[in-house]
Structures are given as C-alpha cells and as structure tokens.
Amino acid sequence: MAGSAQLPLLLRVAQGEDAERPPVWMMRQAGRYMKVYRELREKYPSFRERSENPDLAIEISLQPWRAFRPDGVIMFSDILTPLPGMGIPFDIVESKGPVIDPPIRTQAQIDQVHSLDPEAALPFVKTTLQTLRQEVGNxxxxxxxxxxxxxLxxxxxxxxTSKNYANIKQMAFSEPAxxxxxxxxxxxxxxxxxxxxxxxxAQIVQLFDSWAGNLSPQDYDTFALPYQQQIxxxxKETHPDTPLILYISGSAGILERMGQSGVDIVSVDWTxxxxxxxxxxxxxxKVQGNIDPGALFxxxxFIRDRILDTVRKxxxxxxxxxxxxxxxxGTPEENAAYFFETAKQVNQLLAIPA
Structure with a gap:
C-alpha cells in the first residue's frame, strides 16, 4: 500500500499488513484504574455528562494516550449512547449501571423505535472523534x-444488567417475530x-456483542449473527476499507461463528x-486479545510471560x-504501563523476525 508506512501501526495491521511488531491497546483503556480519571469523575459524577460532553470525553480518551502511548486511542463513550436518538432513553446509575425504564416489552414500544439521525442526536461524537484524530495524528x-x-x-x-436474560429470552422463544x-x-x-x-x-470500529456469549450456538445463529452481518x-457497502472488530465475552463456544460475521478481526477473550x-x-x-485482565495484578x-506466550501462539x-x-x-497503573512497555519490545524479547 503506497505510503502505508505513514499510517498508524494498528491501522496497518488491521488492514492486513505485516508490521514490525503487534500493535497494542486495551479495552476500557480509559477509566477507573487511572487516578486522573477518578479525580475527574468526582468533579463530574454523571457518566453521561462525561461521555456526552465532548471536552470531557476528549480529555478522558487522551488520559491513557498521554500516560502509555498505546497504538490505539478509543473514544470514551458507551454502547447505549445512540439509543436515545432512536427513541430509547436510558440513564447510567453509579454502582448499578445502565437503566432503561420502562423496558421495551411490547409491540407498541417497538413500533415507536425510529431510525437514527446521528448528526442531530450525537453531535458530541463528531467533535470527540475529529479532535482525537487531530491530537494523535499518525x-x-x-x-x-x-x-x-x-x-443492545x-x-x-x-x-x-442481567444475570440470566430471562426477559429477552422469553421474547426470543415465545414472540420471535x-x-x-x-x-x-x-x-x-x-x-x-x-x-x-x-x-x-474513526479509523477502526469495534462492535461489542458483549452478552451474545450467553446464547446457545443455535440461538446465536438466529438472534445475534444475522444482525451483526446486517450491520x-x-x-462495507460504503466504507469497505475500514477494519471492523467483533468482541464477545465468553465466546469460546461460538468463536467460529464470530468469524462468519464479516468482520476483519475477531477479538478473543481469555477463555x-x-x-x-x-x-x-x-x-x-486476524485476531485481537486475549490476555486475562487479572494478569495485570x-x-x-508474570505479565511479561503472558504477553510473550500470547504473541508466540x-x-x-x-x-x-x-x-x-x-x-x-484497581489495576496498578504501573502494571498497565509495564504491559505497554513490554508489548512494544515484544519482538526483541521473542527475537521474531519482523
């Protein structure tokens, strides 16, 4: 690819190029393990304010960039952020997580869900992403x-949040249409x-189907996979060159099915x-992952050995x-720093030819 050396390492690897080392970033990279984030959260206790005020979202997104220089900087946001723009309001309650009240349980409620106009509903996302691109360059x-x-x-x-997903499974199995x-x-x-x-x-987009790992393979094929493929x-019709990643928690039983979604990269959990x-x-x-977050304790x-083992495999x-x-x-920040430092030296440590 002409001039591709000017592109960020993560983007080059995501697009299929061989590179000098595996790029590295972390899911939930910005957040509670960082002292600077906790201090900002005390000042701005509302999660939605932190994620939907572009000045705050930009600052939080850049905190780990300044501290660790990862190969990817991910926008600070939430997977529920676009729902109000489709007619599904939500709140995030500290220590309880997201709340949607009333929950969507009837045909009449589903009929009221409408298409998304992101320019109108999500102007803060535009400001955040444009500014992040300017801040980190290549x-x-x-x-x-x-x-x-x-x-969603x-x-x-x-x-x-749910432990058994009883309500959606009841709808899936009794009112599937x-x-x-x-x-x-x-x-x-x-x-x-x-x-x-x-x-x-955004140069790469990750899809989180976090709860799809709770589905049996046959139900994944019915209720999750076709809608990943629809997206x-x-x-890909309009943005064929932008790499897409799919992540599912607890995905050991459906890993091959994730590969059928059409994404460019499957993010593998530690199971x-x-x-x-x-x-x-x-x-x-292409694959992403898959170190147990607990390894950073x-x-x-130990951290170095887990990194080397994963890359070797x-x-x-x-x-x-x-x-x-x-x-x-609660992850020690110095351990997060060491994770990034070691990742950037991994080929020297393994003596893998670039």
Whole structure:
C-alpha cells in the first residue's frame, strides 16, 4: 500500500499488513484504574455528562494516550449512547449501571423505535472523534465502537444488567417475530452510527456483542449473527476499507461463528487459548486479545510471560495485542504501563523476525 508506512501501526495491521511488531491497546483503556480519571469523575459524577460532553470525553480518551502511548486511542463513550436518538432513553446509575425504564416489552414500544439521525442526536461524537484524530495524528489509530443488536436489545428489554436474560429470552422463544423486528431496527440504526463514526474520523470500529456469549450456538445463529452481518454488510457497502472488530465475552463456544460475521478481526477473550483460536478461525482471520485482565495484578515477570506466550501462539502476524476483556478497576497503573512497555519490545524479547 503506497505510503502505508505513514499510517498508524494498528491501522496497518488491521488492514492486513505485516508490521514490525503487534500493535497494542486495551479495552476500557480509559477509566477507573487511572487516578486522573477518578479525580475527574468526582468533579463530574454523571457518566453521561462525561461521555456526552465532548471536552470531557476528549480529555478522558487522551488520559491513557498521554500516560502509555498505546497504538490505539478509543473514544470514551458507551454502547447505549445512540439509543436515545432512536427513541430509547436510558440513564447510567453509579454502582448499578445502565437503566432503561420502562423496558421495551411490547409491540407498541417497538413500533415507536425510529431510525437514527446521528448528526442531530450525537453531535458530541463528531467533535470527540475529529479532535482525537487531530491530537494523535499518525502516532496512533483512533477507534470508534458500538454495541451489537442482541446486546443492545438485551439491555432495552431487561431494563438493566442481567444475570440470566430471562426477559429477552422469553421474547426470543415465545414472540420471535417481535424480537426480530426490534433487532433489525437496531441493526439499521447501528450501521448508520458506525458509518457516522468513520465519517467523523474513526479509523477502526469495534462492535461489542458483549452478552451474545450467553446464547446457545443455535440461538446465536438466529438472534445475534444475522444482525451483526446486517450491520457489517451495510458498513462495507460504503466504507469497505475500514477494519471492523467483533468482541464477545465468553465466546469460546461460538468463536467460529464470530468469524462468519464479516468482520476483519475477531477479538478473543481469555477463555480460549490463542493457538486454538488461530486454528479455529483460520489463518486468514486476524485476531485481537486475549490476555486475562487479572494478569495485570501479577508480577512484572508474570505479565511479561503472558504477553510473550500470547504473541508466540499467534506467530506474531495478524495480531493486535489486547486484554481479553476490559482492564479491571484497581489495576496498578504501573502494571498497565509495564504491559505497554513490554508489548512494544515484544519482538526483541521473542527475537521474531519482523
């Protein structure tokens, strides 16, 4: 690719190039483990204010960039952020998480869900992404992210976080046509939102179908995969060169199915050995992950060994180094720093030829 050396390392690898080392960033990179974030949260206790006020969202997104210089800077936001623009209001209650009240349980409510106009509903996203691109230049790739339809529908139908997803599963198994209509509406809205993020400056977009790992494989094929594909198909029609990543928590049983979604990169959680993931997904699929976030509570030697083991198992190609889930609150900042430092030296440590 002409001039591709000028592109950020993460973007080059995501687009399929071989590179000098695996790029590295972390899910939940900005957040509670950082002292500067906790101080800002005390001043601005509302999560929605922090994520929807562009000045705050930009500052929070850049906190880990200033501290660790990761290869990717991800917009500080939430997967539920576009829902009010589709007629589904929500709140985020500290220590309880997102609340959607009333939850979406009836045909009449689903009929009221409308298409998303991101320019009108989400102007702060545009400001945030444009500014992040200016701030990091070509030193890092700017990532956007969205929720996938099953997970967003689960929040909307349960009304809050859930351990057993009883309400959405009841709808799935007793009134499937109603749920399919809802999922399709969400998929169209999220496809519009992904395109908007790319137009505003996102160079890579990650889809989080966080709760789809709670589905059986056959139900994943019915209620999750087709709507991931609906989004990806629409995005690729207009933005074929923007790499898309799919992440699902607890995905060991559906890993191959994730590869059928149409994404460019599958983000692997830590319940799957990376060498197994590579075999199961095939040599053409790029992978991300998959270090247990709890490893960052270990010694530096332990952290280094886990990084080297993961990279060794990927062969050092087509791999974005990341955690298998978000970095945990309470993680020592010096351990996060060491994770990034070691990741950037990984080829010297392994003596993998570039």
């Amino acid at each position: 030193e890092a790739a700017v990532l956007g992210f969205v929720g996938s339809p099953w997970t 529908a689960a929040y909307a139908i349960e009304g809050k 109603m749920l399919h209509q809802f999922l399709s509406k969400i998929a169209d809205g999220i496809a519009t939102y992904v395109r908007f993020q790319i137009d505003c400056g 990806i198909r629409q995005v 799957v050995d990376m060498a197994d993931a590579r075999r199961r997904l095939g040599s053409e699929m 270990g010694s530096k030697e 990927t062969g050092g190609k087509g791999h974005i180094l990341n955690l298998g889930h978000g970095i945990l609150p």
